[in-house]
Amino acid sequence: MKADLRGGTVHEVVMAGPSRPSDRASIRRTNLGLVLRLLRDSGPRSRARIASDTGLPRPTITNLIAELVELGLVAEGESERDGSVGRPSQAVEIDGRTICGVGLEINVDYLAVLALTLRGDVAFERRIAVDVRTAGPEAVLDRAAALIREAGAAVEATGARVVGVALAAPGNVDLGTGRVAFASNIGWRDVAAVDGLRRRLGRDAPALRLENDAKLGAIAEYLVASASDIHDLIYITGETGVGGGIISGGQLMRGARGFAGEIGHMPLDPGGRPCACGRVGCWETMVGLGTLLRHAADAGDPVHDPSLDVESRLADLRRRADGGDPRTLDALTRIADDLALGVALLVDVLNPRAVVLGGYFAVFADYLLPRVRDGVARRVIAADSGGCEVLPSTLGFTAPARGGAYLALDAVYQDPSGTA
């Protein structure tokens, strides 16, 4: 529930008709996007139903669909009975198998790439272990560019092409300049990531953009959760760093300058450990992946080795937990309690319908969640946790790269004719 103080509810503004002049071409572009997003969000349907869903005249819809088919974005699908008698009408659906978006995530100890078709099918996926902090920005951008090229080649081998790439970085980013302003866990400060990639990929590279990893993860999770009618959620990354992406009323909350969701540095342990950011007792020092590993294993233990893939190290740790290893179980209990502390705070402040725990939190969901849920229920001021569920991510470590691929495809949904 939201109240728009500027002009009534969105619905009312919509009903009130256009609020500024617009030319025929831009209306057509907008309507193409409207129809394409409807098919994405609500599934295949007949032209008649699209007309009634959008309020646009039937002949307009017929023309728009013809253009979307020509662009290779929409295809004739199954027949559909609209619940009426008479012959079934032909449904149309998103096609777009020839168009892909690519997301590339830079994290503390891995790079991950994922390509999605316009329908949302995964066309390519890969993750490689990289000690990003030690390697430094130039070497990391080399490897990132190689991964993007590899994804592009794989996509092209299927007869498709990449329309855009979004880079997910674990820190403050400046969307306008494409620079990573500050990412404490990888030691990057003011790195021109987009320019660096463009230089490496050459002039024919697809459109490149940059966003914070947790925000991209939140977008990916929202596209899952919205199917359950959840439109207010917080996605929390569970990596070395802990970041947040906030969806409020179906919208990504970016804040005044795009920095919203910096939840890893909440000062919840005043007498606690130093954080990579230079402060003391940040929430990240209590629940970040490094802390789980430190609680669970001594320094020489292979679970600490950044040259090994993070999922295989966590699988190792899971085996210990499943085997009843007391130190591992105790470590998970401590993490659960500290996780509940910060999640409850965020639930008090934001009253979401769901908190989605990503990264390693999702890997250990069966160990962590019962205790986290109890702690949240006990701490949140509103009864029944204000209606909030704590859920494990179903996307795991792929959420930010997947959200990046969605974002890269977003340009197509905003202006389908721009892809021709």
Add this chain to the structure above:
Amino acid sequence: MKADLRGGTVHEVVMAGPSRPSDRASIRRTNLGLVLRLLRDSGPRSRARIASDTGLPRPTITNLIAELVELGLVAEGESERDGSVGRPSQAVEIDGRTICGVGLEINVDYLAVLALTLRGDVAFERRIAVDVRTAGPEAVLDRAAALIREAGAAVEATGARVVGVALAAPGNVDLGTGRVAFASNIGWRDVAAVDGLRRRLGRDAPALRLENDAKLGAIAEYLVASASDIHDLIYITGETGVGGGIISGGQLMRGARGFAGEIGHMPLDPGGRPCACGRVGCWETMVGLGTLLRHAADAGDPVHDPSLDVESRLADLRRRADGGDPRTLDALTRIADDLALGVALLVDVLNPRAVVLGGYFAVFADYLLPRVRDGVARRVIAADSGGCEVLPSTLGFTAPARGGAYLALDAVYQDPSGTA
């Protein structure tokens, strides 16, 4: 900046035209509200300019204005030159001197009532000292009803009438049932506030609604701040309890069930004092008004006396600070540091353009703000505090009641023809 994941930006949806069928009468109602809100938000203007601002045809605007004039909501104003040659056109403006909204705030040690005309002029204002916790809900609702009657009589004496009353309560409220679910600082749990008032005011009472005090304060502050193009802000009440109201992209953030903004119970002092909510070390125990008073004066000191008006007690304390009293100054320093801690956390999470400090924080703004701003700048992860300014409320203790009066008038802005 926001990304609407459900259907592109709001602007694009607007351009795409109506998305569901609507009848002529409801379109007319919607357009009346659209024009009235335009005049509220953007000031007096000519019919021609209203037509171009709204995108509605000129003859439609002429009809709509005629209806709004007939309803007593709009009046012919000054002549206006649109920058074009020829004779100046007649501007129209909000009139509505005959229509008032009333806000009534219940706080820990006072009740406050404020009546606003549709133009935003204060028609009546009063605050009385009440020890709300000791008095109990029934006695408090008696006094609240008497204040509402007093405001109504004063408004009627000017030839106007009250179209609605909004009650501001310091805690979790249930808008649907009009019940105060939980308000720890006044000891209310599941109090049927709206029903109780309706019983006292009789069947002819204007429409009654209930909202959280900090959310109403945020609405009032946003109507001030939006003039400076600030559309993302957090309003923080500075009373015995500390609550928050969040405006994001010009919208009040309510969260999934209307509980967003519960910032007083962030666990920032793990080894700290017990809170009225039953937890330990909540932010409220560090920066609430009771804590300032405890830091500044011993138990027998008159600044602790709840039978005295809160502003006169604070004026007393201000005189001590202005006189250089070391204990008072030291108390303010401690409050400033603890305030910076929580404000920085909220700035990290929400990245607002402004944090507006209300209640007693505003009374001591010149003592508190320099230190709070320094602390916030030092702690916030994003450079330059993410572009956030920390500002004192200019509305002081009246913000929640004023926001309530705005909310009560909102029904008129949503459906102007409903007031006839």
